[in-house]
Amino acid sequence: MGRWPYSKREIVENCWKLDVFSLNRFGVFKRDFVEGILSFGKEDKMGFVFDRDKLLLILFYEIKNRKTGKVEEREEVIHLTTTPTNLGKGGVRYWFLCPHCGRRVATLYRPVRINKMLPFRCRTCYNLTYKKQKEHDKTIDFLVKRIKTEGDIRKVVGNVNSPHSIFKIVKVLERLKE
Ligand SMILES: [Zn+2]
Secondary structure, eight states: OOOOOGGGOOBGGGSEEEEHHHHHHTTGGGSSEEEEEEEETTTEEEEEEEETTTTEEEEEEEEEOTTTOOEEEEEEEEEEEEEEOTTOTTOEEEEEEOTTTOOEESEEEEOTTTOTTOOOBOTTTTTOBOHHHHHHHHHHHHHHHHOOSHHHHHHHHOOTTSHHHHHHHHHHHHHHHO
16 A cells, blocks of 8 residues: 555644553563453554564454445454663564564554555655645745745745744755755
8 A cells, every 4th residue: 555645644642542652551561461451542443463473463353434334343463572671671562563564663553534444554655744744734835825025035935044934944945846
């Protein structure tokens, strides 16, 4: 699967998030074999099994297929890997391997607003952005529309000595050059 087109770029804040920090906090990695339930939002739940020897996290859940209207049973297999911690003592840190691209990541996302049936993947695979970044992009688009010349930039951006303004100017100039 390719990247999402820019216009459909989803923000991470609208996604379900599965992160190693939470699993670690709940003690999942401390045991050889753990079964449990993950909940997302108010109603959505998934069962999970973690096998430490195999470094496997299996998610299972029921989901209503939007096309057929039938409830389907689903299973997602997520492989993990470890790296040594700086603390020594043989401690390890756990990471997910993205089920699609294999990247080592701490967080996997599910863009449920686009489609609840999409599986967990990394931020890069879904081309997700952060809310702040998107708002910033909007600001830049707005400036680009109003600015035709480098002289106009000063009128819109104002104080060019502030680092924030300088950053905006650089971005705008980059856009003007395109
Ligand atoms: Zn990925």
